Amino acid sequence: MTNFPYPGKPVRGSKTGKPTMALFDLLGRRWAMGVLWQLCQGGACTFRELQSRCESISPAVLNSRIKDLRQGLLVEHTSDGYQPTELGQQLAALLLPFSEFAQVWATHLNEQNQATQKDADNECD
Amino acid sequence: MTNFPYPGKPVRGSKTGKPTMALFDLLGRRWAMGVLWQLCQGGACTFRELQSRCESISPAVLNSRIKDLRQGLLVEHTSDGYQPTELGQQLAALLLPFSEFAQVWATHLNEQNQATQKDADNECD
DNA sequence: TTGGATTGCTATGTTTTTGATAGCAGAGGG
DNA sequence: CCCTCTGCTATCAAAAACATAGCAATCCAA
Numbered sequence: 001m002t003n004f005p006y007p008g009k010p011v012r013g014s015k016t017g018k019p020t021m022a023l024f025d026l027l028g029r030r031w032a033m034g035v036l037w038q039l040c041q042g043g044a045c046t047f048r049e050l051q052s053r054c055e056s057i058s059p060a061v062l063n064s065r066i067k068d069l070r071q072g073l074l075v076e077h078t079s080d081g082y083q084p085t086e087l088g089q090q091l092a093a094l095l096l097p098f099s100e101f102a103q104v105w106a107t108h109l110n111e112q113n114q115a116t117q118k119d120a121d122n123e124c125d
Numbered sequence: 126m127t128n129f130p131y132p133g134k135p136v137r138g139s140k141t142g143k144p145t146m147a148l149f150d151l152l153g154r155r156w157a158m159g160v161l162w163q164l165c166q167g168g169a170c171t172f173r174e175l176q177s178r179c180e181s182i183s184p185a186v187l188n189s190r191i192k193d194l195r196q197g198l199l200v201e202h203t204s205d206g207y208q209p210t211e212l213g214q215q216l217a218a219l220l221l222p223f224s225e226f227a228q229v230w231a232t233h234l235n236e237q238n239q240a241t242q243k244d245a246d247n248e249c250d
Numbered sequence: 251t252t253g254g255a256t257t258g259c260t261a262t263g264t265t266t267t268t269g270a271t272a273g274c275a276g277a278g279g280g
Numbered sequence: 281c282c283c284t285c286t287g288c289t290a291t292c293a294a295a296a297a298c299a300t301a302g303c304a305a306t307c308c309a310a
Binding site for chain 2: 006007008012013014015018019020021022023024027028029030031032033034037038054055056057072073087090091094097098099101102103104105106108109110112113
């Protein structure tokens, strides 16, 4: 149908479609992880609410990502609106540690940038 | 410098640059997770070896992703070639469960497709 | 010293994907 | 009927990714 990265078919990173690579292909699309994250953090919601949670996603891309995620059985559309499937929640659970890591990561980046800044300052002596 | 998603600056998913969203922005770029994965699975290697491991990445994109990952302190270039940093290994560790999940995911997708196929077959009765 | 072979890219032109914005059609509710 | 909310699609511009060719800087043996 579309260009969904089906395991078993050639995907980015694997001509034989290794599931891991297929998953990376799917999640490596812009906003994919963010959309799943928002749905799992904030609970089921409407298209527009989801768009709002993402702060700056365009409807075209959101729609595209929703299609991907639905086709990937990670998100479904119910009377309550869009929500993660059981499978989607499992995946989102794996994303949780990323949040914690991101804090540490941000600290390192800050330190490094401050160091760089000091170096730059010193160069001006 | 480039358009690296620095935590604290506007990134996809967060105008205030929440670290989690900044990380998603970085990892949500094509090949980002795949490159990190390959480096952590196969160990340090040269640019061309890495390109080979990725099976179908173009040098331009690989170079771009390497820049991102280096700027993100996740990958470094040593005399042994490119290799993940300590921080990069921590992140890659979080990626490991994805591989297991991907197997389950692939199974579900297959089942669903077979069901769909059967439905389609039945429609032909 | 010179002719490969390897490495880390850059250059170029094309195709996809995203992004920004406008707006439409259908389902309620009043 | 009018208004709002919802889930999108249409359109066009910009950015990213892709495919391919090839270059400059090692390195290394002859």
